[in-house]
Amino acid sequence: MTVRNKPPKKTSRRMIVGLAMALITAIASLEAAKANLDDLHLQGMGTLRWMGLKIYEARLFASTRPNPNQLTQLPFALELTYARDFNGSSIADRSIDEIKKLGIGSAEQHQAWRSRMQAIFPNVRSGDRIRGIHRPGSGASFMLNDKPIGSIDDAEFARAFFAIWLDPKTSEPSLRRELLGLNASQRP
Numbered sequence: 001m002t003v004r005n006k007p008p009k010k011t012s013r014r015m016i017v018g019l020a021m022a023l024i025t026a027i028a029s030l031e032a033a034k035a036n037l038d039d040l041h042l043q044g045m046g047t048l049r050w051m052g053l054k055i056y057e058a059r060l061f062a063s064t065r066p067n068p069n070q071l072t073q074l075p076f077a078l079e080l081t082y083a084r085d086f087n088g089s090s091i092a093d094r095s096i097d098e099i100k101k102l103g104i105g106s107a108e109q110h111q112a113w114r115s116r117m118q119a120i121f122p123n124v125r126s127g128d129r130i131r132g133i134h135r136p137g138s139g140a141s142f143m144l145n146d147k148p149i150g151s152i153d154d155a156e157f158a159r160a161f162f163a164i165w166l167d168p169k170t171s172e173p174s175l176r177r178e179l180l181g182l183n184a185s186q187r188p
Helices: 009-039 068-073 088-101 107-120 155-166 173-180
Strands: 041-050 053-062 076-082 129-135 139-144 147-152
Touching (some): 041 173, 053 173, 076 155, 088 155, 107 147, 139 155, 155 173
């Protein structure tokens, strides 16, 4: 005689409803972020090079010229068009390295953020575009070549992630100035 262990029906239904609600929320969040892109206009662009090699071209989109001191309060999008192939996991690792250099977040946050980015960021090929969309007060959504790939609903993560390019202490100050449309004498 075979005995089957079945989970209670209420637990199964609750779990399915919970997963469905989480999926609906994630899709709605990504669709809202995608719709908001229509209101954004190119504000600045620049190229990241390492040892003379082009790594990516970055473009910042916002509804108005962003005030560097108020970026976390505004919706904006930062798009990277890769000039080389990269592993998604390496992109996540490099992002965490840069966030650590800026002194943002705790070790626990870094680990959680790394895991979330590794789950979202795909391997990229030359010509691929990843667009990060800052959703003020709620987090960041990501797209690959105009298709949603995921979101991280954590406002502190979003602040830390976009600080890689936009914080005054960035490791690439000239790229920051180009993205924000600042000249070399402006340093806010």
